[in-house]
Every structure is written in structure tokens, then in C-alpha cells.
Amino acid sequence: xxxxxxxxxxxxxxxxxxxxxxxxxxxxxxxxxxxxxxxxxxxxxxxxxxxxxxxxxxxxxxxxxxxxxxxxxx
Numbered sequence: 001x002x003x004x005x006x007x008x009x010x011x012x013x014x015x016x017x018x019x020x021x022x023x024x025x026x027x028x029x030x031x032x033x034x035x036x037x038x039x040x041x042x043x044x045x046x047x048x049x050x051x052x053x054x055x056x057x058x059x060x061x062x063x064x065x066x067x068x069x070x071x072x073x074x
Contacts, residue, residue, distance in 0.1 A: 001039040004060050015074055016067060045070060 002020055009018040023030040023038055033042060037055040043066050045051050051070050054062075067074065 001057055004058065004063070007060060008063055012067075012074065016072060043067070043070065 002022070005018055005020040008016075009020075012018055021029050033040075035053070035055070039055075039057060041054040041058055041063070042050060043052045043054070052066055054066070064074065
């Protein structure tokens with residue numbers, strides 16, 4: 001998952017914010033979110049509202065499709 005998220009962060013720089021929190025290294029940060037599965041992805045809109053949560057691994061194309069659902073056109 002880290003590789004996919006790093007690629008998305010690089011490609012979408014200036015268009016969307018993509019962050020990765022390693023639960024095993026930064027559990028105190030991850031504890032701020034409610035989730036049951038690792039990995040879990042949280043998609044927030046431009047106003048900071050939670051749009052969608054995805055549990056399990058996600059491909060780059062699946063993540064881009066969620067951004068498109070949210071109205072982003074990259």
C-alpha cells in the first residue's frame with residue numbers, strides 16, 4: 001500500500017493531498033481514526049469532510065476512481 005500511496009502523492013501533488021500513516025511506527029497518529037482493518041484508506045473532500053472509507057488494499061486506479069467520484073478531474 002505504501003508504494004501506491006507514495007505514487008499517488010507524487011502524481012497528484014498540488015491537486016490532492018495523499019498521506020500515509022504507518023500504524024506500526026505511528027500508532028498514536030493512527031489512533032485518531034476509527035478503523036478495523038489494516039490497511040484502511042480515508043477519502044476527505046476539500047472541506048475536510050469524510051467522503052468515503054475503503055478497507056483493504058486499493059489499487060492506484062481504484063483510488064483515482066474514488067477521486068473522480070468526488071468530482072476531481074486529473
